[in-house]
Amino acid sequence: xxxxxxPSRRDFMKTGALAGATxxxxxxxxxxxxxxxxxxxxxxxxxxxxxxxxxAMDALSADPNTVITAVGDAFKEIAVGTITALKxxxxxxxxxxVTPETTFDGLESYKGVIENCDVxxxxxxxxxxxxxxxxxxxxxxxxxxxxxxxxxxxxIKSVLETAQLAKEKGLNVVSGLCWRYHPAVVDIMDRVIGGxxxxxxxxxxxxxTGRLWTRGRQQGDTEIKYQARNWYNxxxxxxxxxxxxxxxxxxxxVWANNDEAPVSAVGVGGRMCxxxxxxxxxxxxSFGIKYEFANGVTCHAYCRQINGCYNNTDDYMxxxxxxxxxxxxxxxxxxxxxxxxxxxxxxxxxxIALFNAIRGERDYINxxxxxxxxxxxxxxxxxxxxxxxxxxxDEVMQDETALVPDGYTWDSTPPTVPDENGRYKIALPGVPGxxxxxxxxx
Numbered sequence: 001x002x003x004x005x006x007p008s009r010r011d012f013m014k015t016g017a018l019a020g021a022t023x024x025x026x027x028x029x030x031x032x033x034x035x036x037x038x039x040x041x042x043x044x045x046x047x048x049x050x051x052x053x054x055x056a057m058d059a060l061s062a063d064p065n066t067v068i069t070a071v072g073d074a075f076k077e078i079a080v081g082t083i084t085a086l087k088x089x090x091x092x093x094x095x096x097x098v099t100p101e102t103t104f105d106g107l108e109s110y111k112g113v114i115e116n117c118d119v120x121x122x123x124x125x126x127x128x129x130x131x132x133x134x135x136x137x138x139x140x141x142x143x144x145x146x147x148x149x150x151x152x153x154x155x156i157k158s159v160l161e162t163a164q165l166a167k168e169k170g171l172n173v174v175s176g177l178c179w180r181y182h183p184a185v186v187d188i189m190d191r192v193i194g195g196x197x198x199x200x201x202x203x204x205x206x207x208x209t210g211r212l213w214t215r216g217r218q219q220g221d222t223e224i225k226y227q228a229r230n231w232y233n234x235x236x237x238x239x240x241x242x243x244x245x246x247x248x249x250x251x252x253x254v255w256a257n258n259d260e261a262p263v264s265a266v267g268v269g270g271r272m273c274x275x276x277x278x279x280x281x282x283x284x285x286s287f288g289i290k291y292e293f294a295n296g297v298t299c300h301a302y303c304r305q306i307n308g309c310y311n312n313t314d315d316y317m318x319x320x321x322x323x324x325x326x327x328x329x330x331x332x333x334x335x336x337x338x339x340x341x342x343x344x345x346x347x348x349x350x351x352i353a354l355f356n357a358i359r360g361e362r363d364y365i366n367x368x369x370x371x372x373x374x375x376x377x378x379x380x381x382x383x384x385x386x387x388x389x390x391x392x393x394d395e396v397m398q399d400e401t402a403l404v405p406d407g408y409t410w411d412s413t414p415p416t417v418p419d420e421n422g423r424y425k426i427a428l429p430g431v432p433g434x435x436x437x438x439x440x441x442x
């Protein structure tokens with residue numbers, strides 16, 4: 001942490017809240033500005049992995065007047081593979097208009113994509129989202145941005161500034177925090193916020209699941225190319241899994257607390273089974289964090305990625321009059337309730353909302369504040385576990401640490417590099433310097 005002071009939590013919330021407010025009436029004139037005369041919206045995809053390919057399919061399914069015109073990925077073979085798969089679809093293959101000239105690769109492939117579309121889908125690794133989000137809004141494009149939106153505090157600040165700029169330009173921003181677009185979850189959350197469980201006291205968030213993927217080093221890979229290929233396993237690229245995956249749960253805690261970030265966090269975390277090097281990079285395999293919100297609500301958040309263990313992913317919200325189990329769509333206690341219709345495709349619904357807003361068929365959308373505050377909550381918890389300290393909002397917002405390489409070419413140096421034995425340092429709470437190698441004694 002540095003000693004340079006940033007705005008207080010209250011001032012920061014006031015400033016950030018502007019980005020999520022309903023646009024002024026004059027912005028309605030701009031909503032359809034990028035639709036072509038035939039009412040088609042040109043979609044550009046940045047990041048062609050599994051989530052990117054899924055987002056492209058959702059965008060095509062959500063609106064019959066969308067076409068894919070450009071794609072970009074760090075790896076050319078992944079970009080080409082996604083185009084091939086999309087074009088092979090009987091349902092929407094004819095609407096994939098990508099050419100070799102609009103297929104881009106490399107760490108700055110987003111630049112070419114943004115030039116050749118009206119709406120950008122940002123689905124590349126988390127590290128790049130503040131950069132590409134700003135580039136898209138500067139270029140006057142509407143944006144779908146996957147979760148989370150940053151890996152560090154400078155990234156969070158950038159995202160909030162860009163969201164405010166999007167509001168000023170009348171550009172719609174939809175977040176990939178997809179549960180916000182699931183009608184059954186919205187129903188339960190509205191009831192929690194509306195007091196159906198009484199005064200909210202505590203929230204338990206769980207994301208207990210198995211180990212995710214790793215990708216090996218290929219012949220000829222530079223260090224940054226290897227890490228980009230294996231991005232989930234490096235904090236500077238993914239934010240660690242408390243940020244990259246658990247954010248879906250943490251977002252509901254932010255949602256239940258007026259879309260504000262917590263005021264403090266203390267927690268534990270580490271590597272119990274994710275010990276192999278270099279495949280598991282520098283991320284943890286378990287976190288347990290206690291958060292506190294300004295209104296006195298506490299949140300206990302647990303996430304784990306270890307095979308062969310008890311799995312559970314849900315949100316438990318306890319109030320003075322009952323308990324809501326969000327992903328079970330139930331409320332117990334004084335005012336019991338159960339959602340009956342839970343069969344919704346939230347992935348398509350978030351794109352439908354985006355396109356309807358662009359076409360002026362619904363209100364302007366800007367999810368910038370909550371996607372930033374939910375990501376901030378995740379980063380705060382990660383850093384509490386990494387350092388072993390109780391961190392406050394104001395302390396976290398003073399952190400100027402930027403997890404960045406020295407450039408964005410395949411010859412650049414990433415912020416973490418292996419030693420002569422191929423080992424990456426990991427965060428070690430309570431030790432001098434805060435980082436070391438797994439298994440060493442201090």
